[in-house]
Amino acid sequence: MEYLNGGVRIPDLRVDIGPLSLANPVMTASGTFGYAREFESLLNLRRLGAIIVKGISLHPRSGNPPPRIIETACGMLNAIGLQNVGVDRFIVEKIPYLGTLGVPIIVNILGDSLDEYRHITEKLSGCGTVAAIEINISCPNVKKGGVAFGADPAMAAAVTRTVREAAAVPVIVKLSPNVTDVTVIAKAVEDGGATAVSLINTLIGMAIDLKRRRPALANVCGGLSGPAIKPVALRMVYQVAQAVSIPIIGIGGIATAEDALEFMLAGATAVQIGTANFVNPRASEEVVDGIGNYVLQEKLPSVREVIGALETG
Amino acid sequence: MMTQYQEKAVVIRREQLSADNVRLTFECPDIAAAAYPGQFVMIRVGTGNDPLLRRPFSIHQAHKEGLLQVYFKIVGRGTEMLAEVGEGAEVSILGPLGRGFRLVESPACLVGGGLGIAPLLFLARELSRLQRDCGLDTVILGGRSRSEVEPLVKDFEQFGMTVVTTTDDGSYGQRGFVTAAFSSLSLPASCAVYCCGPEPMMAGMNVLCRARGNSCQVSVESVMACGMGACLGCSKPTRGGGYVHVCVDGPVFDAEEMVWNI
Numbered sequence: 001m002e003y004l005n006g007g008v009r010i011p012d013l014r015v016d017i018g019p020l021s022l023a024n025p026v027m028t029a030s031g032t033f034g035y036a037r038e039f040e041s042l043l044n045l046r047r048l049g050a051i052i053v054k055g056i057s058l059h060p061r062s063g064n065p066p067p068r069i070i071e072t073a074c075g076m077l078n079a080i081g082l083q084n085v086g087v088d089r090f091i092v093e094k095i096p097y098l099g100t101l102g103v104p105i106i107v108n109i110l111g112d113s114l115d116e117y118r119h120i121t122e123k124l125s126g127c128g129t130v131a132a133i134e135i136n137i138s139c140p141n142v143k144k145g146g147v148a149f150g151a152d153p154a155m156a157a158a159v160t161r162t163v164r165e166a167a168a169v170p171v172i173v174k175l176s177p178n179v180t181d182v183t184v185i186a187k188a189v190e191d192g193g194a195t196a197v198s199l200i201n202t203l204i205g206m207a208i209d210l211k212r213r214r215p216a217l218a219n220v221c222g223g224l225s226g227p228a229i230k231p232v233a234l235r236m237v238y239q240v241a242q243a244v245s246i247p248i249i250g251i252g253g254i255a256t257a258e259d260a261l262e263f264m265l266a267g268a269t270a271v272q273i274g275t276a277n278f279v280n281p282r283a284s285e286e287v288v289d290g291i292g293n294y295v296l297q298e299k300l301p302s303v304r305e306v307i308g309a310l311e312t313g
Numbered sequence: 314m315m316t317q318y319q320e321k322a323v324v325i326r327r328e329q330l331s332a333d334n335v336r337l338t339f340e341c342p343d344i345a346a347a348a349y350p351g352q353f354v355m356i357r358v359g360t361g362n363d364p365l366l367r368r369p370f371s372i373h374q375a376h377k378e379g380l381l382q383v384y385f386k387i388v389g390r391g392t393e394m395l396a397e398v399g400e401g402a403e404v405s406i407l408g409p410l411g412r413g414f415r416l417v418e419s420p421a422c423l424v425g426g427g428l429g430i431a432p433l434l435f436l437a438r439e440l441s442r443l444q445r446d447c448g449l450d451t452v453i454l455g456g457r458s459r460s461e462v463e464p465l466v467k468d469f470e471q472f473g474m475t476v477v478t479t480t481d482d483g484s485y486g487q488r489g490f491v492t493a494a495f496s497s498l499s500l501p502a503s504c505a506v507y508c509c510g511p512e513p514m515m516a517g518m519n520v521l522c523r524a525r526g527n528s529c530q531v532s533v534e535s536v537m538a539c540g541m542g543a544c545l546g547c548s549k550p551t552r553g554g555g556y557v558h559v560c561v562d563g564p565v566f567d568a569e570e571m572v573w574n575i
Contacts (some may be wrong), residue, residue, distance in 0.1 A: 034543040038561075041316040042407075062555050067540055069546030074362040076538060080545045083556075227362040255362075278539040279357065279365060281319060281407065 012302035013288070013297035015049070015269050017247050018170045018195035020104060020132050022270060025303060026260065026288045029251055029274035030055050030108035030134060030174070031080070033284075035094040040312040041151040042281040047288055049270060050104040053094065055136050056124075057109070058116045060086035070207045070216040075226030075253075076275060077205050079219035082133055082139070087120050095129050104131035106172065110139045114162045121166040131176070133164055134172040137189075138201050150176035150201075155189035158191030170195035172249065175240075177229075178204050180238050183243035190244045198249035198272060199240060200233045226275040227253040234266050241267025241308055255283055257290020264303070314327040315370060315409075317541065318343040322381070322406045331460035332429075333387045334360035335396045336346055342379035344408045348372050350436035351413025351532055351565040354383070355540040357405040357503040359483040366538050367407060368392070371432035371509070371564070381406070384431040384465075392536070410540045411564050413529055416440060420449035421502045423474075424518060426491050426510025427456050432532050434468055436507055448473060449499060453539070455479040492517040502526040508568070516573035535559040 009182035013024035022279040027050040033039060036051050045051065063083025070077050085093065090107075097103045107130050111117040117135065124130045137150035137159055149155045156173070164171050173189040175182055186197050202223025215221075233252020241248055247270070250263030255276035263271050276283040295303050322341035330336055339345075344354060355367035370383040370389045387396050398404060414436050418562055421440050425433045433452065441447045452469045454476065456462040463485050469476050478486025479494045492514060495506075502525065508518045509532040522529035535547035540560045548556035549563075550572045557563065557570075558568050 018428075025561065031545075032543060034541075038542045042319055063548060065550070066548050066556075067536060068548060069536060069544065071364060071366050071536075071538075074365055077365060078538075078544070078546060083545050161507070226365050275365070275538075278544055279367060280405075281539075 004310035006183055009296055011292040013292060013295065014302065015304060015307075017132070017172070017185070017249070017270060020170050020195075022104060024288050024291065025264065025270035026284050026291070027052050027106065027249065027270060027272045028277060028284050030136070032274040033134055035098070037097050039277070039281050043285040045101050046103055047285050048064070048103050050106050050131065050133055051098070051101070052106040052108055052272065053098070054084055055082055055108040055110045056084050056087050056090050056120060057082060057111060058087055058120050060084065065218045067216065070222070072207055072224065073228060075224055075228030077207055077217060077222035077224050078202070079217045079222035081219065087123050091123065091127055095127050099129040105129050106134050107133045108134040108174065109163070110136040112139060114158060117159055118162050118166045121163045123277040125166065125168045127220045130169055132170040132195070133163060133167050133173055134174050134198060135159060136174050136201070138174075138176045138178075148176065150185060151179050153184050155190040156185050157192035160189045160194050164193035164284060172196045172198050174201055175199040176201045177232060177236055183239050186240045186244050190246050194246060194251060196247040196269070197240060197244065198251055200229070200236050200252045203229055203232060224306065225253070227255060229253050230259065234262060237263055237268050238266040238310070255280070255285070257287045257294060260287050260291060260296055264306040265308070267308040267310070269307050316347060317408060317410065318347070319402050319405065319407045320344055323501040324400050324402050325380070327398070327400050327562075330384070330464040330499060330525070332459065334384065335387065336373065336382060336384045337395070337398070339406065340379055340382045341381040341406055344406060345375045345379050346377050348375035348381065348435070349413040350416070350439045351432055351539070352409040352411050353450070353564060354381070354406050354408030354410060356383070356395060358391045364391050364394075367540065368395070369534070369537055369540055372409065372435055372530065373431045374438065378461055384428070386428050389419045393555070407540060411560055412562065414507055414532070414565050416443065417505045417528075418443060418445050420501060420504050422450070422495070422497055422498070422500055422504050422506045423452045424491050424506060424508040424510070425452075425454050426514040427461060429508070429510030429514070430465055431452055432509050433507065434465070437469055437472045437474060441474075450474040451477060451500070453477045453479065453491045454492050455494070457481045459485035490514065490517070492521060495521055497535040500525070500527065506530070508532070512573070515568065518573075519568035519573055523569060530565050531568045531571070532565045533559055
């Protein structure tokens with residue numbers, strides 16, 4: 001615990017994701033925070049533990065036809081189609097601004113082949129601003145008939161190894177919940193050299209427009225996010241925490257400090273705020289404040305005391 | 314980058330303009346002062362997780378003194394909840410968002426169909442403030458029946474523009490669509506058209522304006538989650554290929570840029 005002049009206590013919120021030290025455990029989830037600049041007038045970006053930007057592919061992608069999103073009970077489905085500017089434009093247009101923020105910038109990457117993952121990683125490793133890489137392994141492997149990398153332990157490990165070899169920075173693997181046993185994939189990417197895992201990505205879901213007798217999304221299916229998925233995410237974080245020894249970053253319906261602390265109790269070292277950014281652009285900064293207040297109220301020496309402190313006896 | 318605000322706005326007036334149409338006036342100083350015609354706001358209609366997302370509303374009127382108005386039809390749960398918000402209540406508003414109308418000095422023709430009338434009032438006032446003769450400007454207001462049109466006529470007349478009204482059922486003004494009323498007007502080719510309404514109407518206006526050589530700006534709507542370019546949910550295809558996003562590239566576009574499926 002640190003003290004300011006006058007005895008005002010400052011909560012110790014620092015956490016480590018392998019060699020990456022964060023001022024606090026709160027990050028923004030990829031695909032929910034644009035390239036951060038969109039939010040600059042609404043919150044203090046410098047107060048975040050880390051910023052994870054929109055998933056980047058080797059080449060620009062224009063995304064899926066509309067409708068791309070639909071609201072569901074306590075959540076939303078999206079089928080954006082990984083629209084992004086591509087890694088070259090990202091480096092030229094987005095990195096310079098991100099570099100001025102003084103906050104670790106984590107870049108989420110996606111690809112359809114191991115070669116693509118390697119190329120993106122090599123390009124990003126050249127810019128000093130990138131503090132870590134988060135791999136989206138939910139993409140289909142075009143060479144293996146379109147099976148998602150994240151659904152097969154050997155393929156998930158291969159992507160992890162490929163990126164790890166090309167990366168000069170820590171590598172986080174973002175796990176898909178759309179598998180029979182998430183701990184199998186988690187262990188596979190740990191063996192593949194992942195610095196940490198983040199989970200969960202969205203749950204595949206569907207909505208139907210009864211009046212038109214059509215799927216609500218042009219893509220038919222989409223990824224479910226928001227408060228609706230929080231119990232599933234908590235369960236998976238808890239299970240993975242029992243299975244691996246690398247740090248876990250919890251994601252799934254987190255909108256408040258209470259939500260974030262529950263994920264930390266379940267075993268997460270840090271958390272990501274996703275869909276909540278759409279509803280309350282200040283959500284991530286408010287979660288930082290709320291976690292700080294909790295640490296002070298509970299008189300904890302640091303927020304690290306909360307990690308995995310769930311009592312199940 | 315434009316500055317946006319997330320404000321706790323107080324409802325200071327609630328007007329039931331017809332059975333389904335409601336106008337709310339908010340004390341919302343930061344957003345009202347920064348707003349520009351054609352821009353929109355995202356309003357949180359409840360405080361819980363269901364419904365989860367904010368709802369987009371075009372800015373009906375905004376005053377530098379701090380008042381902001383939205384005008385909407387009750388069409389679903391979100392608008393139903395907002396319509397039940399009473400005077401004195403607090404609502405979270407995010408804005409101003411998007412790119413609004415490009416105001417030009419030439420004579421204007423504003424064309425609004427149904428709830429598409431909403432953003433045109435703010436536009437009419439700002440046009441009237443330019444150093445130009447509003448006597449040459451025309452506003453065409455259309456709706457299904459009298460109750461969708463009549464309550465708004467006086468609000469437009471105060472700016473000295475000629476107001477033409479249409480209703481589908483003939484209960485008020487000319488019987489028929491705004492497109493027919495527009496066709497029967499003799500407007501100079503330099504006339505700038507500003508339009509908002511249902512997609513078929515805007516598609517029709519695009520055809521008419523192209524034939525007559527008038528520029529035509531349209532304000533389009535879309536489902537969206539964030540309103541600020543983060544979710545990328547509000548894509549619309551363009552004639553040039555690829556997509557634009559209603560929230561940051563629009564909601565106002567040149568009609569001829571867009572793909573009209575009707």
